[in-house]
Amino acid sequence: EAEVAQSPRYKITEKSQAVAFWCDPISGHATLYWYRQILGQGPELLVQFQDESVVDDSQLPKDRFSAERLKGVDSTLKIQPAELGDSAMYLCASSRGRARNEQYFGPGTRLTVT
C-alpha cells in the first residue's frame, strides 16, 4: 500500500541551528501539505502545494521557515534559525486534488529544539 514518507522521524537541534525535513508524497498526488502540531493541539496548516506551486502559505512564518517542491514531487521544509517554540510534530500529507480528496498523512517528524 502506498504511503507518504517523511524523514527524519525524530530530530533534536539546538536553537539558532538550521533544520530540514523531507516528504515524499504518494505517487500521483498533486497536492501536498505541511502541518505543524504542537503537543496537545490540533494540526496547523503551514503550506499547501499544488504540483510545484504554493497555493497557501499564509500561516508559514516566512522569516524563518521555507518550503519548496521543485519538481512537483517531493518537498522540503526548512527552519533557519530554529527557536524553542518550534518544537512540535511536523506532518506531511498528500492528496490527489483539493476538493473531495482524502488526505494521506506521513508518520511525521518530531522536532525538539533545545
Added chain:
Amino acid sequence: KNEVEQSPQNLTAQEGEFITINCSYSVGISALHWLQQHPGGGIVSLFMLSSGKKKHGRLIATINIQEKHSSLHITASHPRDSAVYICAVSATDSNYQLIWGAGTKLIIKP
C-alpha cells in the same frame, strides 16, 4: 463557536463496549474526515465521507448532510483502539482546507 465541534472530549470505556463519537459542523463542506492519532504518533486517515455511511472492520462512520452531523462508531472496542479521534472537514469557503475538531481522547480499559 468553533466551526467543528466534537463530543465527548474524553471517553473511557471497558473493552467490548460500543463507542460513539460525535461531530457537528457549521460550515459548507465537500467532505468530512475521521482521523486517528495514537499518543506521540502520526495521523492515520480512517474515513472520508460526503454522504451516507462507510464501514471498515469494526469502525463505522455516518454523516447527515442536512443536519451537519457525523458519528464514528467502534464496535467490540479493544484497548488498541485507545487513541485520539479527530473529525475534520474540507470547507468549501476555505479552499477545501481542513478545519479540525479538537479531538476525542478514547481510552479502552481491558
